[in-house]
Amino acid sequence: MTTSATFTRKQIFLLAGAFAALALFVMIWRWGGTVEDSQAYFDTARYLRGEIPASELRAPFPYRLLAPALAAAIPGDTRQSFALLNWLCISATAVMMALAMLRVRAGRNAAVIAGLLMILSVPTFWYAPYLLTDPASICARTAFVLALLSGQPWLALAAGVLGSAVREENILLLVWLLAMRRVAVLPGLAALAAAGAWMVAVRWWLIPGLPSYVWAPSIHTVITALHDVRSLASLAAAVGVVLPLALLGMRRPAAASALQPLKSLLLLMVLPPLYAALCVRVDGRAVWGLYPMLVPFAAILLAERWPRGAAAA
Numbered sequence: 001m002t003t004s005a006t007f008t009r010k011q012i013f014l015l016a017g018a019f020a021a022l023a024l025f026v027m028i029w030r031w032g033g034t035v036e037d038s039q040a041y042f043d044t045a046r047y048l049r050g051e052i053p054a055s056e057l058r059a060p061f062p063y064r065l066l067a068p069a070l071a072a073a074i075p076g077d078t079r080q081s082f083a084l085l086n087w088l089c090i091s092a093t094a095v096m097m098a099l100a101m102l103r104v105r106a107g108r109n110a111a112v113i114a115g116l117l118m119i120l121s122v123p124t125f126w127y128a129p130y131l132l133t134d135p136a137s138i139c140a141r142t143a144f145v146l147a148l149l150s151g152q153p154w155l156a157l158a159a160g161v162l163g164s165a166v167r168e169e170n171i172l173l174l175v176w177l178l179a180m181r182r183v184a185v186l187p188g189l190a191a192l193a194a195a196g197a198w199m200v201a202v203r204w205w206l207i208p209g210l211p212s213y214v215w216a217p218s219i220h221t222v223i224t225a226l227h228d229v230r231s232l233a234s235l236a237a238a239v240g241v242v243l244p245l246a247l248l249g250m251r252r253p254a255a256a257s258a259l260q261p262l263k264s265l266l267l268l269m270v271l272p273p274l275y276a277a278l279c280v281r282v283d284g285r286a287v288w289g290l291y292p293m294l295v296p297f298a299a300i301l302l303a304e305r306w307p308r309g310a311a312a313a
Contacts (some may be wrong), residue, residue, distance in 0.1 A: 006102055007111070014096060015112070020091040023119050023128075023280035027090065030093035030129035032083040033180055037061065039129040041068055045082055045131070065202045066165040067136040081297075082131040089139035090128050094118045096139075097292070100146040104258035110303035117295045118142075122237035123288035134285050137167040141292040143268075144173050148261055151298075153183045157191045163196035169272035171195050175269050180261070217278035224281070231283045238284030240296050249297030252304060261297050266293040 006013065034042045040061035045068040046052045062068075067085065074081035094115035101111040118124070128135050140163030147155035156177060163170030174195060178188040186306050203210060225231060250263065273286035 005031075007108060012095075012099075015115070016069060016091070016095045019098075019119060020093040021144045022116075023087060023090045023124070024173050026125050027083075027087055027129040032078075032079045032127070033130045033265070035130065038132050040071050041133055041134075042079065042131040044068040045072045047080060051078070054207055054209055057207070057210065059211045061211075062207055062210055063199070063202055063238055064133045064167050065206065066162070068295045069135040070136070079117075079131065080235070083118055083129060084288035086130075086132070086135040089135035090119065090124060093135070093139045093142045093292075094302050096146045097295055097299075100149050101296060103150045104296075105148065106258065107299055107303060108295075109248070109306045110299045112300035113306075114142050114295050117242060117298055118291060121242065121288070121297055122240075123233075123284050123291075126234070127285055127288065132285070133166055134288060137163060137170060138289060138292060140166055140170060141173070141289070145262065145292045145296070148182070148265075149258070154187075155207075156186060157186065161191050161195050161198075168199060169269075171199075172272070178264055180264065182261075196308065206300070212222075215276070215279040217275075220281060221281070222277065225277065228281065231281060235287060236285060240286035241289060242298050245298035245301055246294035247297075248303035249299070250298075255297050255300045259300070262293045262296060266290060269293060 016177070024195060040058045041064070043052060043056055044062045044065065047057055047062070048069055050070045068082070071082035071085045072078065074084060076084075082123060097118050098111040098115040099270065101107070101114045123134075140159050144156050144159040147153070147159055157174065159169065160173035161175055171192070174188065174192050177183045178185070179191070183191075250259075267288060273282060273289065276282050276286065
């Protein structure tokens with residue numbers, strides 16, 4: 001590997017600091033906001049601190065317990081702790097995405113671009129500062145991608161289990177590992193069992209009296225969504241840059257072999273947001289959650305078009 005293909009340890013720490021500072025700058029303008037879903041997650045963290053009773057919680061948001069629990073465990077004001085957690089997740093996501101590009105020998109330019117794409121996006125500006133579970137979920141998915149591209153199936157299993165504790169649809173990461181035979185059957189089934197046991201424990205034991213919740217497809221929901229200009233604009237903003245670049249990047253020879261596993265993973269992970277679109281209102285967060293699988297392809301495409309003089313520097 002040439003010196004232009006990787007970073008020294010010092011450079012990696014400097015890059016991590018730069019990503020963290022940039023993420024803070026992007027998020028600070030909407031820091032700690034609570035609207036719609038974010039209020040429900042904020043209430044979950046407040047419940048865990050004993051500030052409100054369980055009767056004030058709304059399903060299905062308390063089922064996604066890990067991120068609010070981590071926020072509640074951070075000392076200080078609950079709102080500030082939750083926002084801090086999201087900032088840490090976004091910063092870590094950018095660093096891990098850069099490391100993933102280095103693992104596939106895509107080069108320093110691709111690594112920097114991948115981290116920047118995770119931070120400099122409309123969803124990061126608009127949603128990451130709110131008290132939502134999406135930043136933690138995306139962080140877990142990025143850790144999964146890094147482990148996958150690094151050839152570390154045990155780390156991928158751990159990321160899948162943690163991701164499932166953040167949001168239930170991430171259990172598909174573990175299903176993918178088993179289906180693609182990336183892990184042995186027994187460890188894979190054990191990880192699936194652990195993820196399922198956590199969900200059962202949250203629903204029936206950790207928070208007593210949680211109400212049930214069913215996602216039922218409805219044509220009325222779809223029609224209403226097609227008339228929701230704000231949600232459509234949010235989806236368009238999330239799709240607008242990363243998805244076209246990723247689709248073009250998938251055709252590049254450099255991505256064909258190194259990032260091949262991400263294609264089938266992407267096809268699987270797109271199913272939950274598609275089903276959600278039939279059941280509830282969706283916005284740009286549905287696409288944002290796919291960024292860990294899309295950004296590597298976009299980064300390779302952009303890196304190939306990086307000015308030769310900049311690359312040499």
